[in-house]
Amino acid sequence: MQILRTRALRGPNLWTRSTAIETIVHCEPSEHDIAAIAGFEDRLRARFPAIGALAPHGAELPVSLAHVMEAAARQLQAQAGCSVTFSRTHETVEADTYQVVVEYTEEDVGRKAVEEAETLIRAALADTPYDAAATVALLRELDQDVRMGPSTRNIINAAIARNIPFRRLTSGSLVQLGWGVKARRVQAAELDATSAVAESIAQDKDLTKRLLHAAGVPVPLGRPVADVDDAWATALEVGLPVVVKPQDGNQGKGVTVNITTREQLEAAYATAQEYSGEVMVERFLPGHDFRLLVVGGQMVAAARREPPQVLGDGEHTIRELVAIVNQDPRRGSGHGSALTRIRR
16 A cells, blocks of 8 residues: 555535545555455454444445545544544546545644554554554644634634635634635634724733723723732732733733732732733632633624643542543643643
């Protein structure tokens, strides 16, 4: 078996409206039917039991190594937590040549899954070891590193529900919705029509708070501070406990909550300064932190944001507990989950 060409189909294509990896595979005549390769399927399933069916249900055609690659690449992604269901293999007009198409949610993960599927097949042919669990863990880690953030992913899900095609333009969260003159671009929760002035205001927490207050929206008491002494004076002024945060930070970086002593405040002030030269002190209001996504005037998604944490069980180390929690595919963001960053 030899892979002749691999390419990414990054938009609607001949096979599916989903993104997919297309691989051209050459198989020797002896590789057209794995039933003729003594013990191959048993060795394959011993190395990767989750591979499932190797041919469509009800199909009576011989299963080639190309069909095995299709099933392996799809199931490796599925085991890693990727939402992939579509794959197909066809013989081409060229002798001994197959076209393998496998859906992907993240291109890097799809390409790696195809590479690992080939490695798995060669291991089964040669009866050499293959660690499928390690491969799945690697793909899951890669998926967490390159996947789009939750806001972008929810926007794409809303687009898919409306039959709007999409295309990822960068390795980050810049995505194009639609094609041609009707195309629009989004990045995280920002649109190509997002006002630069509005974005600038939103990046300044103090200015944002003053504008919200002027519009009648309740906001916590507090203000920017000049130094640690001013921060403590502000804390006493608004009432303990307080929150210390960078004035122009994001994603909760450098934020410390529920501060009740000067010692805690001094440590929190130093942490906030690592992310911004301007620091704010505000009254701490207990409750949950929600991120809401509105599309077409309707809320389509809501996420409760919680700080990363694990509970000891008396058996595993903290590193092992973090790894266990990170196996949940619901965790994730554009740059890996917060627990992933703890582990690193």
